[in-house]
Amino acid sequence: MKILVLNCGSSSLKYQLINMEDESVLAKGLCERIGIENSRIKHEGKGKYENICNMKDHKDAIKMVIDALLNPDYGVIKSIDEVNAVGHRVVHGGEFFSESVIVTEEVKKSLEECVELAPLHNPANILGINVCEELLKGKPQVAVFDTAFHQTMPEKAYLYAIPYEYYEKYKIRRYGFHGTSHRYISQRLSEIINKPLEELKVITCHLGNGASVCAIKNGKSVDTSMGFTPLEGLVMGTRSGDLDPAIIPYLCEKENMSVKEVEKVLNSKSGVLGVSCVSSDFRDIEDAVSKGDKKAESALELFYYRVAKYIGSYAAAMNGVDAIIFTAGLGENSPETRQNICNYLNYLGVQIDDQKNNCRGKETIISTENSKTSVYCIPTNEELVIARDTKCLLDK
Numbered sequence: 173m174k175i176l177v178l179n180c181g182s183s184s185l186k187y188q189l190i191n192m193e194d195e196s197v198l199a200k201g202l203c204e205r206i207g208i209e210n211s212r213i214k215h216e217g218k219g220k221y222e223n224i225c226n227m228k229d230h231k232d233a234i235k236m237v238i239d240a241l242l243n244p245d246y247g248v249i250k251s252i253d254e255v256n257a258v259g260h261r262v263v264h265g266g267e268f269f270s271e272s273v274i275v276t277e278e279v280k281k282s283l284e285e286c287v288e289l290a291p292l293h294n295p296a297n298i299l300g301i302n303v304c305e306e307l308l309k310g311k312p313q314v315a316v317f318d319t320a321f322h323q324t325m326p327e328k329a330y331l332y333a334i335p336y337e338y339y340e341k342y343k344i345r346r347y348g349f350h351g352t353s354h355r356y357i358s359q360r361l362s363e364i365i366n367k368p369l370e371e372l373k374v375i376t377c378h379l380g381n382g383a384s385v386c387a388i389k390n391g392k393s394v395d396t397s398m399g400f401t402p403l404e405g406l407v408m409g410t411r412s413g414d415l416d417p418a419i420i421p422y423l424c425e426k427e428n429m430s431v432k433e434v435e436k437v438l439n440s441k442s443g444v445l446g447v448s449c450v451s452s453d454f455r456d457i458e459d460a461v462s463k464g465d466k467k468a469e470s471a472l473e474l475f476y477y478r479v480a481k482y483i484g485s486y487a488a489a490m491n492g493v494d495a496i497i498f499t500a501g502l503g504e505n506s507p508e509t510r511q512n513i514c515n516y517l518n519y520l521g522v523q524i525d526d527q528k529n530n531c532r533g534k535e536t537i538i539s540t541e542n543s544k545t546s547v548y549c550i551p552t553n554e555e556l557v558i559a560r561d562t563k564c565l566l567d568k
């Protein structure tokens with residue numbers, strides 16, 4: 173069985189074709205700048221292929237992907253019929269979906285209802301589904317949600333302390349994101365240590381451009397740092413994370429900005445970019461720190477401190493923690509980040525082995541044998557989860 177995994181962003185499309193016999197990636201790639209000048213496709217299959225071409229919308233992009241998969245030189249399939257199904261990453265499933273589903277007309281209606289909750293992401297996801305229905309007629313489509321894994325959170329974790337009617341009227345609550353990633357790395361941990369997740373208290377730290385922490389007790393998400401939107405929680409590349417809501421009207425007044433403008437500042441000009449005034453990319457900031465840049469140093473300190481505070485609060489929420497896992501761009505590739513966060517965790521008996529921690533992008537236990545809480549680096553694989561869920565639903 174071959175499954176096409178699609179992750180449609182507002183102007184980008186990431187894809188993988190996965191052979192489910194051995195879970196190998198047959199081809200993968202990226203379409204960028206969809207709907208903008210100089211859109212391009214980067215494809216890796218039997219061979220590599222890169223082309224600047226005009227993709228005016230997601231339909232053009234998906235056509236380009238299909239062409240690339242079928243190409244005799246760099247493609248990997250002879251006929252589109254070799255693709256058995258399509259798995260789509262969908263950002264927001266609201267309270268409708270606590271697991272992945274086969275897309276039906278009814279599912280699509282619920283997805284539309286979630287657009288208000290994720291106006292930047294869900295429309296592109298829905299578009300991807302519609303285009304596939306047209307271009308890959310009759311192939312089952314599955315939606316895998318970023319929010320689904322966190323639907324197990326108890327009310328005390330997901331309710332905000334604002335008038336209850338706003339939850340009832342507008343569904344304002346904590347949803348959480350990166351669920352596919354948190355689920356995958358916690359499952360991998362259970363496989364690596366050969367212990368059922370039902371017996372474990374795990375804190376997973378997905379630290380990429382977007383970043384979130386999740387408390388997983390007995391295999392279920394019981395709390396997570398992103399909230400109603402992916403703006404809450406950790407300090408991120410360009411997002412502020414937690415702040416006093418009173419800052420928003422204050423800034424509106426002082427800077428003569430609209431609420432929308434302030435929201436944009438908090439989403440795209442804040443985080444480590446905002447504090448460092450250098451970059452949203454942690455590599456650039458680490459470089460600046462090594463050259464003595466004080467603001468860059470402050471930005472990193474803020475970032476580490478916030479992650480450590482969340483780990484502490486989730487250890488409290490679960491009354492203990494057996495393992496802490498780092499993943500995503502920064503969590504997988506930056507020993508400095510893992511070390512600096514773990515420096516705050518002596519009280520949990522965390523001891524990091526410097527040599528083991530000097531790893532990038534591979535599954536490694538980075539704590540010492542005597543460490544009371546184990547610490548791991550586990551690369552995430554959201555595409556594989558999407559493909560597995562898709563297969564699982566088809567098998568049913």
Ligand code: ADP
Nearest residue numbers: 379380381382452453454455500501502505506
């Ligand atoms: P997203 O999927 O949210 O866009 P990623 O998980 O790909 O993000 O993470 C991207 C971030 O990871 C980059 O912004 C960069 O700061 C960080 N990163 C990647 N590799 C390294 C590295 N070797 N050292 C430090 N930071 C890194």
